[in-house]
Amino acid sequence: DGGITQSPKYLFRKEGQNVTLSCEQNLNHDAMYWYRQDPGQGLRLIYYSQIVNDFQKGDIAEGYSVSREKKESFPLTVTSAQKNPTAFYLCASSIGGTLAGTQYFGPGTRLLVL
């Protein structure tokens, strides 16, 4: 099956702790994205990567970090500097290029603060 997976489905963070959300795709897509969604709201872009070993900040990058060492993987770390991390996090991928095509989304990770 081709697709994009995220793990875990639920994640609990203690104060002062860094946590990492996993995102893997086997669609052979060049571009990958991380979004944050708060209740009843739209998606806000955190970081995106258009090619391996390269990534750019989105609209709300503060308190987050990413890496893109492999084409298939784009993990997101929520650092202790992110003071309000409780949200639904969505990862997506697309073929990439200069124009935005269809994005394929994972099932999401819900992050809760203990």
Added chain:
Amino acid sequence: SQQGEEDPQALSIQEGENATMNCSYKTSINNLQWYRQNSGRGLVHLILIRSNEREKHSGRLRVTLDTSKKSSSLLITASRAADTASYFCATDGTETSGSRLTFGEGTQLTVNP
């Protein structure tokens, strides 16, 4: 920044009726896309319309685009209870670099059986 704004925020209709959702945006675009999200799930792509297209159909979906008014509408005909979901428009702005999209706030559609 949120480029797309959907209207209405929430819509409740009876099964069999048509549902119309609108999206307005602020800057020039290469294309506009509509996505659907069931509660607590990821988004699913529905349809993409390019800036030089005015209307596009896919099954029970009809999308229009008016670049002079910077607006788009999504029409779902003969709605079903299974169409209950949030619907988002997303724009590929000509001024943004690469392949990123900007999503709107969404319309929550409820189709009552």
